Amino acid sequence: MSTRILLLGAGLMAAKHAERFAEIPGATVVGVVDTREDVGAEFAKTHGIEREFTSLGDALDWGQFDAAANVTPDPVHYPTTMELLAAKKHVLCEKPLATTFAHADEMASTAEAAGLINMVNLSYREVAAMREAARMVAAGDIGDVRYFEASYLQSWLTQDAWGDWASEPAWLWRLSTAHGSKGVLGDVGIHILDFATHVAGADVDTVACQLKTFEKAPAPGNEAYAPLDANDSAIMTVALANGATGTVNATRYASGHLNDLYLRIFGTKGGLEVSFAKNTSALRYCATSAMTTATWEDVPALDVPTNQAVFVKALTEGGEAMPDFRRGAALQAVLDAAEASDLDDGRRITLG
Ligand SMILES: NC(=O)c1ccc[n+]([C@@H]2O[C@H](COP(=O)([O-])OP(=O)(O)OC[C@H]3O[C@@H](n4cnc5c(N)ncnc54)[C@H](O)[C@@H]3O)[C@@H](O)[C@H]2O)c1
Structure with missing residues (x-):
């Protein structure tokens, strides 16, 4: 059935x-x-x-x-x-x-x-390049991870490709803390945190965060959503349990980018650059043997199943349903710590 x-x-x-x-x-x-x-x-x-x-x-x-x-x-x-x-x-x-x-x-x-x-x-677990990057890091292809830069770039506050944020409920609730929004941090910051830490293969140990909200108002007739006080940009510096440090950023003000994710990650034996831009995923690799000439090669990536397919397979065949709620909760702990850090002038917070 x-x-x-x-x-x-x-x-x-x-x-x-x-x-x-x-x-x-x-x-x-x-x-x-x-x-x-x-x-x-x-x-x-x-x-x-x-x-x-x-x-x-x-x-x-x-x-x-x-x-x-x-x-x-x-x-x-x-x-x-x-x-x-x-x-x-x-x-x-x-x-x-x-x-x-x-x-x-x-x-x-x-x-x-x-x-x-x-x-x-x-x-973004469905991004083939990201999955391949995670596999390569776990296989030791870049050695010990030392440093990474991750960003999630959207621009729906500066252009209307997805509709009018000032009058459409789907965007207005995302701009209002009274409607439960955690701003860009909760909306897509969680994606890029997962993206970076899944590839790096380690959980967040400490985080310091700065959030920024620009003044804006709903269009007439939508006053129920005021004030539009949820954060628009989030800048995090994180240290991972494996000793690596990096930045994880997200914004709704990246004019010129509709919905793009980037990760550059470097280790003692090589580097990887993952991008998902305009719905196209790409992976570049600088192997150990190419480090002195800084030569990068494109890495092909295999197709990955959708999350819905993984979920149904787990239901019907007993496969693993990852990422699970436990992973969602671990990321939530980082978001909570990031918010607390911002409220405390960017103080670095150690996760429990
Ligand atoms: N994974 C992703 O890439 C991704 C992308 C976009 C949105 N999302 C998430 O999906 C969720 C929905 O986002 P959206 O853009 O579709 O928002 P939306 O506002 O367009 O849709 C939410 C719908 O839920 C309905 N709703 C509200 N309360 C309800 C309730 N108690 N019972 C039943 N229906 C109820 C609303 O009437 C609305 O139609 C959010 O949590 C958002 O963060 C995830």
């Missing part, structure tokens, strides 16, 4: 989940929940989904699904995932897993105790 998936949330990102699940033989999206009835109905029609609900409670009363993809706004992840886990449903949750480490940790512990498949949608 096909694995039955419930989509929780029918906004921008949910469309990607629906398309991805539709590509997987053995998985069917059987229902969608959105608190905005019209949005949910339109989404169900577009994606050919049979059932639609306006509350998770109604979907749970119906109950005819095995697993859920939680694609609600960040502050909704914790309460709704806890409800899903209590009902013994497996969960693929959007990032950031929660808005605090305490909640993320509780989600991980609850899922583990219940023996449920739990996964966090850190989408």
Whole structure:
């Protein structure tokens, strides 16, 4: 029997989940929940989904699904995932897993105790060049990692390729701490932290952070989102458990970049440069033998499965569902420490 998936949330990102699940033989999206009835109905029609609900409670009363993809706004992840886990449903949750480490940790512990498949949608695990870079670092191809520079560049505050941030709810909630947003730090800072530390093969030991928010206001009629006080740029310097140090930066003001990630990572025996720009991934390598001439070669990378495919495989065949909630919680601890550092004038904070 096909694995039955419930989509929780029918906004921008949910469309990607629906398309991805539709590509997987053995998985069917059987229902969608959105608190905005019209949005949910339109989404169900577009994606050919049979059932639609306006509350998770109604979907749970119906109950005819095995697993859920939680694609609600960040502050909704914790309460709704806890409800899903209590009902013994497996969960693929959007990032950031929660808005605090305490909640993320509780989600991980609850899922583990219940023996449920739990996964966090850190989408850039699907970047082939990043996966190959992680493999090469683990294989010792650049020796001991010493230094790295990672950045996530977006520009939706300076141009409208994705719509108008001042009047569209999907962007407005991301700019408002009262709506649970952790700013660019929680929105995409988590992606680049995962990207850099996964490739480096070590967790964050200490972090110091500076956040920056520029003054801005919602368009008339959207005052409910004021003040737009969530951070727009985040600059972190981190030290990893393997001794390497590096910078991890994210901004919504990188005019000229829509959604690009870069990582340059250097070790005692070589260097790697990973990029994911304009949806294209590339990997360059300076091998030990090429270090004196600083010659770089392109490295081909193999295709990697989507996170949705990994999740369904774990459900149907018992494969590993990584990155899991435990990983999401570990990253959340870094985000919390980064926020605390910023509030304390950039003081370096050691993770517990
Ligand atoms: N992994 C990625 O690369 C990636 C990319 C974009 C967004 N995201 C994440 O996906 C999530 C959703 O982002 P989005 O851009 O789709 O936002 P969005 O605002 O477009 O969509 C969220 C939807 O959830 C609905 N909703 C709110 N509360 C709900 C509830 N209690 N029950 C059911 N539905 C509810 C809203 O009505 C809305 O339609 C966020 O956590 C975001 O960080 C991840």
